[in-house]
Amino acid sequence: MTNETWGTVRQELLKSIGHSNYVNWIEPLEFARIDNGVVTFNVPTVFIGDWVSRNFGDRIISQMGKSGEPVNRIEFQVQNVASRPAPAARTDERRAPAPRAAPRPEADLPGAQLDTRFTFDTFVVGKSNELAHAAARRVAEGEVVTFNPLFLYGGVGLGKTHLMQAIAWELQARHPELRVLYLSAEQFMYRFVQALRDKQMMDFKQMFRSVDVLMVDDVQFISGKDSTQEEFFHTFNALVDQRKQIIISADRAPGEIEGLESRIVSRLQSGLVVDLHPTSYELRLGILQKKVEQYRPQFRGVEIGAGVLEFLAHRITTNVRVLEGALMRLFAFGSLVGREVDLQLTQECLIDILRQSDKRVTVEEIQRKVSDHYNIRLSDMLGPKRVRTFARPRQVAMYLCKHLTQRSLPEIGRRFGGRDHTTIMHGIRRIESLKDSDNQIAEDLELLRRSLQDQ
Numbered sequence: 394m395t396n397e398t399w400g401t402v403r404q405e406l407l408k409s410i411g412h413s414n415y416v417n418w419i420e421p422l423e424f425a426r427i428d429n430g431v432v433t434f435n436v437p438t439v440f441i442g443d444w445v446s447r448n449f450g451d452r453i454i455s456q457m458g459k460s461g462e463p464v465n466r467i468e469f470q471v472q473n474v475a476s477r478p479a480p481a482a483r484t485d486e487r488r489a490p491a492p493r494a495a496p497r498p499e500a501d502l503p504g505a506q507l508d509t510r511f512t513f514d515t516f517v518v519g520k521s522n523e524l525a526h527a528a529a530r531r532v533a534e535g536e537v538v539t540f541n542p543l544f545l546y547g548g549v550g551l552g553k554t555h556l557m558q559a560i561a562w563e564l565q566a567r568h569p570e571l572r573v574l575y576l577s578a579e580q581f582m583y584r585f586v587q588a589l590r591d592k593q594m595m596d597f598k599q600m601f602r603s604v605d606v607l608m609v610d611d612v613q614f615i616s617g618k619d620s621t622q623e624e625f626f627h628t629f630n631a632l633v634d635q636r637k638q639i640i641i642s643a644d645r646a647p648g649e650i651e652g653l654e655s656r657i658v659s660r661l662q663s664g665l666v667v668d669l670h671p672t673s674y675e676l677r678l679g680i681l682q683k684k685v686e687q688y689r690p691q692f693r694g695v696e697i698g699a700g701v702l703e704f705l706a707h708r709i710t711t712n713v714r715v716l717e718g719a720l721m722r723l724f725a726f727g728s729l730v731g732r733e734v735d736l737q738l739t740q741e742c743l744i745d746i747l748r749q750s751d752k753r754v755t756v757e758e759i760q761r762k763v764s765d766h767y768n769i770r771l772s773d774m775l776g777p778k779r780v781r782t783f784a785r786p787r788q789v790a791m792y793l794c795k796h797l798t799q800r801s802l803p804e805i806g807r808r809f810g811g812r813d814h815t816t817i818m819h820g821i822r823r824i825e826s827l828k829d830s831d832n833q834i835a836e837d838l839e840l841l842r843r844s845l846q847d848q
């Protein structure tokens with residue numbers, strides 16, 4: 394093959410894989426030779442070779458066939474090709490605008506696939522997530538790096554991943570030149586282990602340190618894995634030093650992640666930490682209304698009856714993902730049975746989900762969880778001792794019993810070693826006032842509530 398044929402092949406590849414993929418992965422290749430049906434390219438790093446072979450290998454082979462150079466395999470040899478060539482003049486001008494102006498932050502970096510539904514347009518804002526949303530919006534402008542890192546946390550299904558991916562889409566749309574990498578902590582770990590195994594740490598480091606925006610989702614999974622933590626920490630520091638934006642999510646606050654080194658905790662806390670609170674009824678209803686709009690084109694003709702959305706928002710309270718699943722099922726069901734999805738049909742169709750979210754938390758579960766949380770014996774929490782180490786957890790447990798169960802105060806009193814209902818009331822009031830002034834108590838309550846309700 395001549396360099397000229399390679400030129401034609403490249404032109405075709407540019408058309409089929411898009412400009413940014415082309416610049417990142419095809420341009421760095423330097424045609425070396427064809428031998429016995431094997432085409433060899435020089436590449437600057439092993440990583441690029443692997444990536445190209447995994448993602449574009451078949452396409453290159455088939456394109457070469459079409460251009461009159463049949464080959465059946467590609468090989469790469471690492472050579473000091475003048476690192477990465479400067480982006481070519483935009484030869485793909487006529488491609489713009491792209492079919493669905495879909496930015497593809499995932500396309501040119503080994504991150505996770507982004508979900509096209511997770512954009513700011515589809516994110517419903519309410520009191521419980523307005524801070525997180527505002528921070529995400531700000532970061533997505535991609536102008537000055539103000540909050541670094543942005544740390545988002547909250548319970549399962551409250552929209553962390555949605556918000557992070559919305560940032561990625563928005564950044565790519567506004568600043569296509571930025572290298573945005575979104576991946577889960579597990580993927581980070583996996584890549585790291587793989588790089589260690591394949592002795593490609595240099596590539597690994599180089600790749601992670603070359604991004605402009607790094608997003609790591611569900612970072613709680615990194616805890617306890619010492620070497621991964623270490624590497625994460627270095628990557629993190631290197632990027633912060635270069636004033637590159639970092640966005641992290643977790644299911645709890647940095648300080649609550651067990652097994653995370655304290656220097657990492659304090660780095661994570663050094664930017665802006667915002668949490669997504671449990672959803673309110675209004676927000677859930679708003680989300681459902683939005684989803685109905687989204688699903689409607691797919692399920693033409695399906696009618697959702699009066700009161701159904703309100704019913705769902707009322708009954709399915711912990712996890713937006715479950716809420717969405719329920720609605721989706723109703724649409725699917727409605728299109729099958731061909732009649733309006735009214736309240737009765739809703740209850741039949743969702744019987745399992747409704748039963749699950751009806752699961753009542755018991756006083757005993759609360760007592761057990763609370764005593765575990767504070768590391769005290771159950772007998773001490775229920776017993777008569779008044780020292781604060783026992784009294785405070787006791788009051789926390791009383792408070793949670795009041796809010797998470799249907800028990801009356803006298804009933805709660807009986808289960809707390811036969812205490813009087815006025816004692817219970819006093820305990821509850823104490824916590825009510827403390828939770829506004831004492832962050833630790835507020836956090837404890839939140840964590841306990843979540844772990845009791847999400848199980």
Ligand code: ADP
Nearest residue numbers: 515516517549550551552553554555680713714
């Ligand atoms: P998390 O990452 O916090 O576990 P996700 O971001 O995966 O939660 O959200 C779960 C599902 O709920 C997703 O389908 C997401 O689109 C939806 N969701 C959560 N919060 C909102 C919101 N405020 N507006 C619209 N959809 C939401």
Ligand code: MG
Nearest residue numbers: 553554610611
């Ligand atoms: Mg998530």
